Amino acid sequence: MTRRIWSAAAFAAAVAGCGGSSPAAPPSGISVGGTYGLTKTVLEDACGGAIRTFAFTARVRHDPGSASFVLNDSFNDLPGRVEPGGAFTIPATRTGTEGGAPVVSTFDTGRFTATGFEVPVRIDIDRALGTPPAPACRVRESWAGIKQGTPNVLP
Secondary structure, X not given: OHHHHHHHHHHHHHHHOOOOOOOOOOOOOOEOOEEEEEEEEXXXXXXXXXXXXXXXXXXXXXXXXXXXXXXXXXXXXXXXXXXXXXXXXXXXXXXXXXXXXXXXXXXXOEEEEOOEXXXXXXXXXXXXXXXXXXXXXXXXXXXXXXXXXXXXXXX
């Protein structure tokens, strides 16, 4: 019995010594949350639009160390998953309508870097369901985000 009491007391003293006033260690792992200057460059437009570049402010919600994130491109919340090295995926998502026709955006594998992110995007418009009905068409874009503030952390 005495041995158990001594062991419990030694354990309690050791645990108490683990506290202290030293600062907490920073979170380890990936961290990509924040604000980005987002450039969307149209590479190909089979829908008849002009080849142009658009600028937006994007925001990424991300808890450091988590695999889940949400990219808001100023229009849609796009949930995705990020790997420790920065590669990320966003599943195909309905992102709006065009003349009543559903628009689905498909994201190829993207990549976060210390200074931003890049991802190729394919936008499919099912104009057969639009008003007036027309053949379906596709737009290809390249998205590039430049991180504002502190750089991303990639392990």
